[in-house]
Amino acid sequence: MSTALKPNAELALAFASSSSRPSYSKPNSTQLPRMPSGSLPNNFSGLSLASSSGLSQSKHVCSLSKNDSGESSGGFSYKDAGVDIDAGAELVRRIAKMAPGIGGFGGFFPLDDSYLVAGTDGVGTKLKLAFDTGIHDTIGIDLVAMSVNDIVTSGAKPLFFLDYYATSRLDVDLAEKVIKGIVDGCQQSDCALLGGETAEMPGFYAEGEYDLSGCAVGIVKKDSVINGKNIVAGDVLIGLPSSGVHSNGFSLVRRVLAHSGLSLKDQLPGKSVTLGEALMAPTVIYVKQVLNIISKGGVKGIAHITGGGFTDNIPRVFPKGLGAVIYNGSWEIPAVFKWIQEAGRIEDAEMRRTFNMGIGMVLVVSREASRRILEDDNGAYCIGEVVTGEGVSYR
Structure with a gap:
């Protein structure tokens, strides 16, 4: 007997990011x-671009975006570069x-x-x-x-x-x-x-x-779908490291490059790779790692950190009334992000909403599962927790 395939109105056509949309037409070609x-x-072995441990222990992702009075220093933004997330x-x-x-x-x-x-x-x-x-x-x-x-x-x-x-x-x-x-x-x-x-x-x-x-x-x-419905306050946020910028935020990167006076052939400060090589490091494919973690239980929700950064992507997996606290200095931030922020004088909030800042995937897990995941030594970081409220805050 054949199976009738009927789209589920609550589930069908949910797309990858806020910029994704159905394809309605196709040009002649x-x-x-x-x-x-x-x-x-x-045969691609990847680039190791993690910053020194000193940078990862900073109290803020970077702090060069504001002057001594705390006012904006007039740096670049993603919207200025032509991309309006809103x-x-x-x-x-x-x-x-x-x-x-x-x-x-x-x-x-x-x-x-x-x-x-x-x-x-x-x-x-x-x-x-x-x-x-x-x-x-x-x-x-x-x-x-x-x-x-x-x-x-x-x-x-x-x-x-x-x-x-x-x-x-x-x-x-x-x-x-x-x-x-x-x-x-x-x-x-x-x-x-x-x-x-x-x-x-x-x-x-x-x-x-x-x-x-x-x-x-x-x-x-x-019966195995990860949908975030059973997430509760007190659950733990586990971050999986990125290789760098991945594939979001490049309109802003290119604007910074155009005004920095640097060349893609210049060496990234303190690293043995050029700026171009660092920016072109391919996006990490998390499939095998994530499926392995899921198979051991305790995973309640997962967010792919793309355009919108932590700010927009983590809340997408939460039930209403829940938010996230991110622990500053809890993971190693790739040095390429420090260069982007310094060269573009970009505010912290703008960096966090445009780039992955070194974490390409966030798993929301029970506390018991978090201990097991971190003990497995798979490069994961404990980066925060679920709290009552809304949005994403940092401390």
Whole structure:
């Protein structure tokens, strides 16, 4: 007997972030459909960009954004760089009126005793830095990460991934580098790359540039969904470290770069990598680590820290009436964030709402589970706790 698949109005079409939206139209293009090809080796070892322990013990994330009187020093903001997080949130609210359920990290579709969980995303203006640095073989990892990290927040195991690659004129060698990164990302998250779309659109993109987007689909048993409903005050926030900026906030990064006088080839202060290499470090794929932690019990909610930082993403998994306290100095902040804040004279609150600040995934767990997770020595930090109230505060 066939299974009737009917969308659940409370669960379907919940997208990855406040900037995500359904795709209503598609420009005319030369369509070059792609099918799976042979696997490519995954040889990216990653960059270690954590700051010194001295920086991580500071009482504030950074404090150079205000003068001695505590007044704003006129630094840059994400909105000044052209990205309005509030406008994105307003669009999601409007779309939610047409498609109820918008606002989660992944969209749910019922299938027998399970849910299919889907997420779609791109890598934003990090692509501009790929063009500037010539680093194209890891940008595909970012693409996969942005979707699979979203759907794993519900406890879903990624099943497959599809990508969309668009350019003005197809450079086969360049496209191969990008797709190699996508293959690597799929290998890291144990999902299949089913295929994708390659579109040549002359006159639409600048010569030598391209755009990327992708979609991941996973599955989770209905009785195993991580949804935050049983979170209570006193639960613990566990943070998993990021590799750096990941794939959000690059419009602000590029604005800071344009006014700093520094080159992407300059060495990051105190580090053995260039600024360009630090900024291009691929987004961590948390799938295996998170699913392993979930399998041991005690995980109540998970937030992928993307655009909106802690400020907007952590509250998305809380029941009404609960908020979070973050412990300052409880994790190592990658040095690249200190450079961004100093060079752009960016206020603490703006940094916290734009960037992940060194924590790419936050798990809300019971106190008992928190002790076990921290004892497992998997790089996790105890970064805060759930409290009665609303929003995110720091102490």
